[in-house]
Amino acid sequence: MGLLWNFLAMIWYQLTFKPKPLSDDIWLWGQTAIVTGSNAGLGFEAAKELALHGLSRLILGVRDAARGEAARAEIARLAPECKIEVWSLDQESWESIVAFGERVDRQLDRVDIALLNAGLKRLEFSQSPTGHEAHVQVNHLGTALLSLLLVGRLRRTARETRKPGRMSITASSVAFWARLSDVQEPQGGNGILAWLDNPASFVPGENHYCVSKLLNVLWTRALAIHLYPRDIVLNTFNPGYCRSQFHREDPRGESMAKYLAFDTAQGGYHLTDAVIRHPNSHGAYLSEQTIRPVPQEISSAKGMDSQQFLWDETLALFERECPEVDIEEFRRG
Numbered sequence: 001m002g003l004l005w006n007f008l009a010m011i012w013y014q015l016t017f018k019p020k021p022l023s024d025d026i027w028l029w030g031q032t033a034i035v036t037g038s039n040a041g042l043g044f045e046a047a048k049e050l051a052l053h054g055l056s057r058l059i060l061g062v063r064d065a066a067r068g069e070a071a072r073a074e075i076a077r078l079a080p081e082c083k084i085e086v087w088s089l090d091q092e093s094w095e096s097i098v099a100f101g102e103r104v105d106r107q108l109d110r111v112d113i114a115l116l117n118a119g120l121k122r123l124e125f126s127q128s129p130t131g132h133e134a135h136v137q138v139n140h141l142g143t144a145l146l147s148l149l150l151v152g153r154l155r156r157t158a159r160e161t162r163k164p165g166r167m168s169i170t171a172s173s174v175a176f177w178a179r180l181s182d183v184q185e186p187q188g189g190n191g192i193l194a195w196l197d198n199p200a201s202f203v204p205g206e207n208h209y210c211v212s213k214l215l216n217v218l219w220t221r222a223l224a225i226h227l228y229p230r231d232i233v234l235n236t237f238n239p240g241y242c243r244s245q246f247h248r249e250d251p252r253g254e255s256m257a258k259y260l261a262f263d264t265a266q267g268g269y270h271l272t273d274a275v276i277r278h279p280n281s282h283g284a285y286l287s288e289q290t291i292r293p294v295p296q297e298i299s300s301a302k303g304m305d306s307q308q309f310l311w312d313e314t315l316a317l318f319e320r321e322c323p324e325v326d327i328e329e330f331r332r333g
């Protein structure tokens with residue numbers, strides 16, 4: 001997908017684009033937001049920015065309670081009027097994701113904003129306790145399942161408040177460094193996900209991470225088809241190359257970050273921009289805080305086939321592995 005072009009475009013905007021925070025006139029009083037992967041990095045910065053814009057209730061979805069509590073205390077110090085709670089969420093565990101979704105339904109009378117941001121990058125093959133490759137599990141399956149689980153509460157809130165709910169999924173421009181062929185044909189006849197789970201498909205380095213971010217983009221586009229934008233505006237976005245703990249296992253990434261990366265707060269500005277602004281971004285991809293076209297290959301007939309295939313395969317996997325989750329409405333289309 002024009003790897004060199006994408007790489008040069010990335011260098012260009014990293015050097016020339018200045019990410020902007022939300023404008024001062026944005027006031028979120030009365031609203032409730034969920035931010036995953038918010039104990040650190042971009043998610044933490046975004047959660048803090050939302051709280052500083054008058055948000056009433058903030059749920060930090062994190063897998064490490066102590067780090068979550070430290071994040072809560074820091075945000076509470078800056079925005080004491082916001083009710084902040086730390087909720088356990090481990091995207092490597094079906095039980096944890098389902099419990100999180102049930103708790104949202106049980107304990108939150110409204111959800112206006114959901115930022116699905118948790119993610120990881122590994123350069124070597126590793127497997128989650130669910131048996132799936134770690135990027136497939138955390139970045140795609142965990143995010144996808146949570147997105148389905150949050151639809152009901154976001155939609156009910158939207159209908160009560162007569163204002164669309166907002167859900168954004170953190171992707172990356174490296175989504176388009178992946179080859180569409182990596183997610184195109186059912187490899188070996190068992191499907192895309194089974195192939196990506198297979199250690200034989202893993203090329204050491206960041207290819208699987210890039211593929212998982214492409215899955216985020218395809219999933220967002222597929223789920224958007226099943227949602228009315230007057231209920232939920234769903235988009236996905238590139239936060240740019242940012243300083244955080246994210247590149248800790250990638251020395252090349254870490255050293256490049258010194259010269260090119262946005263600081264962590266600037267990375268966070270992309271999350272809040274995507275989930276608060278751009279009311280017409282349903283199903284869209286944003287980069288540099290602007291709606292951008294996806295590469296032509298993604299919207300081609302082949303790309304649409306991959307998108308549909310991924311949707312069907314992911315739902316079938318949830319039916320097998322999380323039978324307690326009711327996904328019937330998404331099956332109906």
Ligand SMILES: NC(=O)c1ccc[n+]([C@@H]2O[C@H](COP(=O)([O-])OP(=O)(O)OC[C@H]3O[C@@H](n4cnc5c(N)ncnc54)[C@H](OP(=O)(O)O)[C@@H]3O)[C@@H](O)[C@H]2O)c1
Pocket residue numbers: 036037038039040041042043062063064067089090091092117118119120138170171172173238239240241242243244245246247267
């Ligand atoms: N930094 C960049 O240059 C960059 C560029 C493009 C896209 N992104 C995307 O931005 C998002 C945030 O990254 P970041 O830069 O803020 O990195 P980070 O500081 O490493 O934050 C990642 C967050 O995801 C959480 N997480 C990881 N595995 C999880 C799991 N199994 N269950 C629940 N939460 C989990 C982490 O929790 P722990 O602290 O417990 O590990 C952490 O809170 C990711 O989706 C990443 O793909 C980052």
